[in-house]
Amino acid sequence: xxxxxxxxxxxxxxxxxxxxxxxxxxxxxxxxxxxxxxxxxxxxxxxxxxxxxxxxxxxxxxxxxxxxxxxxxxxxxxxxxxxxxxxxxxxxxxxxxxxxxxxxxxxxxxxxxxxxxxxxxxxxxxxxxxxxxxxxxxxxxxxxxxxxxxxxxxxxxxxxxxxxxxxxxxxxxxxxxxxxxxxxxxxxxxxxxxxxxxxxxxxxxxxxxxxxxxxxxxxxxxxxxxxxxxxxxxxxxxxxxxxxxxxxxxxxxxxxxxxxxxxxxxxxxxxxxxxxxxxxxxxx
Numbered sequence: 001x002x003x004x005x006x007x008x009x010x011x012x013x014x015x016x017x018x019x020x021x022x023x024x025x026x027x028x029x030x031x032x033x034x035x036x037x038x039x040x041x042x043x044x045x046x047x048x049x050x051x052x053x054x055x056x057x058x059x060x061x062x063x064x065x066x067x068x069x070x071x072x073x074x075x076x077x078x079x080x081x082x083x084x085x086x087x088x089x090x091x092x093x094x095x096x097x098x099x100x101x102x103x104x105x106x107x108x109x110x111x112x113x114x115x116x117x118x119x120x121x122x123x124x125x126x127x128x129x130x131x132x133x134x135x136x137x138x139x140x141x142x143x144x145x146x147x148x149x150x151x152x153x154x155x156x157x158x159x160x161x162x163x164x165x166x167x168x169x170x171x172x173x174x175x176x177x178x179x180x181x182x183x184x185x186x187x188x189x190x191x192x193x194x195x196x197x198x199x200x201x202x203x204x205x206x207x208x209x210x211x212x213x214x215x216x217x218x219x220x221x222x223x224x225x226x227x228x229x230x231x232x233x234x235x236x237x238x239x240x241x242x243x244x245x246x247x248x249x250x251x252x253x254x255x256x257x258x259x260x261x262x263x264x265x266x267x268x269x270x271x272x273x274x275x276x277x278x279x280x281x282x283x284x
Contacts, residue, residue, distance in 0.1 A: 003089055004058075006089055006186075006189075007059045009215060010215050011056065011072075014078065015036050015042055015076065016035045018036050018076065019036065020037065023037065023041075042072070042075055046074075061090040072086070073087075081183065081219050085183060085186050092189050093187065093188065093189075104122055105247065108131070108244075108247070109280075112281075113279070115135065116133075116272055117265075118135055119133065119136035119138070119139050119255075119268070120254070120256070122244075122252075123152075123251045123254065124250055124251055125191070125193075126151065129142055129152065130250060130280070134272055134275060134277070134278075135272040137275060138275035138277060139227070140155060140159075143283055157174065157201065158205060164228070165228055166227065174207065174208075175211055175216065176223070178211040182212070183217050183219050185198060222238065222239060223238075225238070225239055229267070229271070232268075235267055237256045237257065238256070239256050240254070241253070241254050
């Protein structure tokens with residue numbers, strides 16, 4: 001990712017969201033030549049010089065203090081995810097080069113296999129799905145895809161079966177995914193695999209490209225799923241994310257559960273007991 005260009009485009013997009021009235025400025029009527037606040041107005045409200053803010057919006061964050069970034073974030077009314085994203089763009093972390101794909105530890109795979117009725121996915125650092133159990137396979141047939149297409153990006157945007165399962169919830173899920181992917185890229189902007197992944201998805205999906213160009217950012221640790229499964233029908237599930245700090249080549253584990261005693265729980269048990277799809281440990 002070109003951090004300077006992303007910093008510039010992100011600030012412009014957030015400045016364009018605000019109107020003078022929203023921040024207490026008089027509009028003085030008439031047609032404004034720019035959408036949203038002007039640079040001069042934003043700099044005034046943030047308490048920084050116009051020249052200082054202009055350099056930042058041009059992608060030059062040299063000698064810009066965290067205090068100034070916070071002032072600009074408050075003026076732009078950024079939420080916590082957006083504020084953290086702006087800080088990472090202004091002060092990028094050192095590059096971290098990823099190791100090749102690795103198999104999960106035997107102990108971690110045992111954890112997955114022990115959860116017979118609840119779908120579990122283990123993710124790498126690029127939304128790649130490194131491992132999953134049979135219950136997860138019953139939802140998404142990941143074994144049917146080559147390794148390079150076993151990513152949530154490919155499933156959300158290029159797997160029509162998965163898109164149909166999400167149904168009316170697809171737009172929300174797609175937006176959340178792209179917003180989180182942008183956060184991942186800000187954490188390691190020079191990661192060649194992640195940069196290549198974003199580039200490939202922009203080329204492969206017009207919808208991905210449109211959402212990416214909106215510059216939304218968001219993190220998540222839990223979320224609700226509403227699937228319409230071709231076999232089990234409607235499923236209401238809760239997703240919980242658990243970080244894996246002891247596995248540097250992995251990112252997180254996502255566990256999907258249903259409300260105890262619900263129809264969705266019974267459907268998960270049925271799917272897991274009848275599926276002939278393969279878990280990751282069976283792909284040898």
